[in-house]
Amino acid sequence: xxRHIDVALVLWNPDVIQLVSHVLCRRKLxxxxxxxxxxxxxxxxxxxxxxxPVIVFDLEPPYARSSAVLAQLLSxxxxxxxxxxxxxxxxxxxxxxxxxxxxxxxxxxxxxEIADTVCSMFxxxxxxxxxxxx
Numbered sequence: 001x002x003r004h005i006d007v008a009l010v011l012w013n014p015d016v017i018q019l020v021s022h023v024l025c026r027r028k029l030x031x032x033x034x035x036x037x038x039x040x041x042x043x044x045x046x047x048x049x050x051x052x053p054v055i056v057f058d059l060e061p062p063y064a065r066s067s068a069v070l071a072q073l074l075s076x077x078x079x080x081x082x083x084x085x086x087x088x089x090x091x092x093x094x095x096x097x098x099x100x101x102x103x104x105x106x107x108x109x110x111x112x113e114i115a116d117t118v119c120s121m122f123x124x125x126x127x128x129x130x131x132x133x134x
Contacts (some may be wrong), residue, residue: 005030005031005032005052006031007031007032007118008031008032008033008050008055008056009033009034009056010046011056011058017034020111027115027118029118032046032052033046033056036060036069040073053125054080054081054082056085057073057085058084059084061088063095064096067096067098081121081124081125084099084102084103085105088106089106092104
């Protein structure tokens with residue numbers, strides 16, 4: 001990718017990707033996205049090629065399957081921050097107990113709340129990155 005990307009969106013429904021992108025753009029963050037149905041390889045390629053330090057990932061039922069994809073992404077991109085969304089956080093954590101260690105935004109979620117979290121993670125990542133520059 002030729003342009004700078006702050007946030008990679010892996011969300012269901014192009015309209016949701018567009019809405020979240022718009023909300024983030026108002027916060028001066030550039031985002032790009034795709035649907036989880038495009039598969040692990042395409043998602044990994046998007047994250048790697050964009051260099052986005054923050055990823056918003058939408059889990060889907062059955063949560064064990066989509067959280068397995070998330071686990072692979074978390075282990076591959078250990079230097080990135082992830083924000084997770086899902087329709088039913090209780091069901092997701094019941095199916096995959098390790099998710100309870102993460103905050104899960106429940107749909108329909110408040111876009112301002114997600115934007116606040118994403119902005120905080122982006123600022124933290126930027127601060128950490130600037131701390132290592134000599």
